[in-house]
Amino acid sequence: MIREFQDRILKLKKEKDFCILAHSYMSEEICEVADFVGDSYALSIKAKSVPQKNILMCGVRFMAETVKMLSPEKRVLLANAQAGCPMAEQMDAEVISEVKKMYPDYAVVAYINTTAKLKTVADVCVTSSSAVKICRAMPEKNILFIPDINLGTYVSKQIPEKNFKLLSGGCPTHARVEKEEVLTAKKAHPEAVFLVHPECRPEVVELADFVGSTAGIMDFAVKSDKKEFIIGTENAIVGHLQHMCPDKKFYPLSKDFICHNMKITSLTDILNCLSGDGGEEIVLDEQLRLEAVKCIEKMIEYGG
Ligand code: 13P
Numbered sequence: 001m002i003r004e005f006q007d008r009i010l011k012l013k014k015e016k017d018f019c020i021l022a023h024s025y026m027s028e029e030i031c032e033v034a035d036f037v038g039d040s041y042a043l044s045i046k047a048k049s050v051p052q053k054n055i056l057m058c059g060v061r062f063m064a065e066t067v068k069m070l071s072p073e074k075r076v077l078l079a080n081a082q083a084g085c086p087m088a089e090q091m092d093a094e095v096i097s098e099v100k101k102m103y104p105d106y107a108v109v110a111y112i113n114t115t116a117k118l119k120t121v122a123d124v125c126v127t128s129s130s131a132v133k134i135c136r137a138m139p140e141k142n143i144l145f146i147p148d149i150n151l152g153t154y155v156s157k158q159i160p161e162k163n164f165k166l167l168s169g170g171c172p173t174h175a176r177v178e179k180e181e182v183l184t185a186k187k188a189h190p191e192a193v194f195l196v197h198p199e200c201r202p203e204v205v206e207l208a209d210f211v212g213s214t215a216g217i218m219d220f221a222v223k224s225d226k227k228e229f230i231i232g233t234e235n236a237i238v239g240h241l242q243h244m245c246p247d248k249k250f251y252p253l254s255k256d257f258i259c260h261n262m263k264i265t266s267l268t269d270i271l272n273c274l275s276g277d278g279g280e281e282i283v284l285d286e287q288l289r290l291e292a293v294k295c296i297e298k299m300i301e302y303g304g
């Protein structure tokens with residue numbers, strides 16, 4: 001059944017000139033039909049360089065919006081219209097504009113997990129793979145980092161010479177994991193290296209052997225000469241890594257480390273979109289797009 005769906009998808013995407021982009025948190029069966037699988041940063045820039053006129057995003061809404069902002073000439077579909085990132089909805093552009101007035105000498109750095117509207121009040125955008133590099137390279141010494149307090153805390157610790165103001169938002173999936181679960185996993189797998197995403201709580205991040213974005217964690221595990229790994233991010237990564245490195249062992253930090261927003265996209269959604277009957281076409285007001293894209297272009301200028 002899965003194979004049959006995948007074959008129909010592969011045939012249709014060619015006929016209809018679609019490029020399928022999938023975030024690494026998607027299931028194996030979706031990654032198999034994608035033209036490109038990557039983390040938030042890689043996905044955002046990939047669409048620009050592909051020849052297809054239509055992009056189908058298997059991920060969450062802000063990812064499809066980012067693609068549309070950077071490639072307005074392409075038709076961009078979000079495979080499942082319900083796939084949103086709760087963190088992206090946590091802060092309001094009007095409220096952040098007011099906060100900016102209170103701290104006029106602070107540059108606003110927005111995690112890419114934000115709405116298009118919120119990006120209009122940001123000076124620069126970052127992803128988890130580039131947040132430290134960009135905040136360090138920026139000329140401004142004072143940084144208001146939104147919306148992820150955990151990522152902001154991690155970045156601020158790497159750059160003690162700058163002043164950070166953080167607001168309390170974050171990823172419910174990564175922030176849910178507690179220090180005790182790390183201690184239990186380490187006890188169960190004493191030889192394993194612990195790799196963690198910086199969206200996790202500071203006390204969890206402190207126990208890590210390596211901290212990195214989704215792509216950073218995967219790259220580290222693939223290249224490492226170690227044999228066992230506890231994976232401190234969404235459990236899809238455990239499965240992908242086990243598939244890529246059958247001679248190594250990968251353990252989930254928690255069995256509940258699942259982003260349900262990422263998981264609602266199915267092969268059926270993809271098939272429906274390609275059949276012209278499903279998903280949602282991303283349409284952005286041109287003025288909003290022009291204002292929001294500035295902070296993403298700035299991110300790219302800094303080299304991601
Ligand atoms: P990255 O893809 O930057 O690792 O971010 C993880 C995530 O939670 C995406 O929503």
Ligand code: SF4
Pocket residue numbers: 060084085086087088113171172173174234259260261262
């Ligand atoms: Fe949003 Fe967290 Fe899910 Fe990523 S893992 S889409 S940040 S809720």
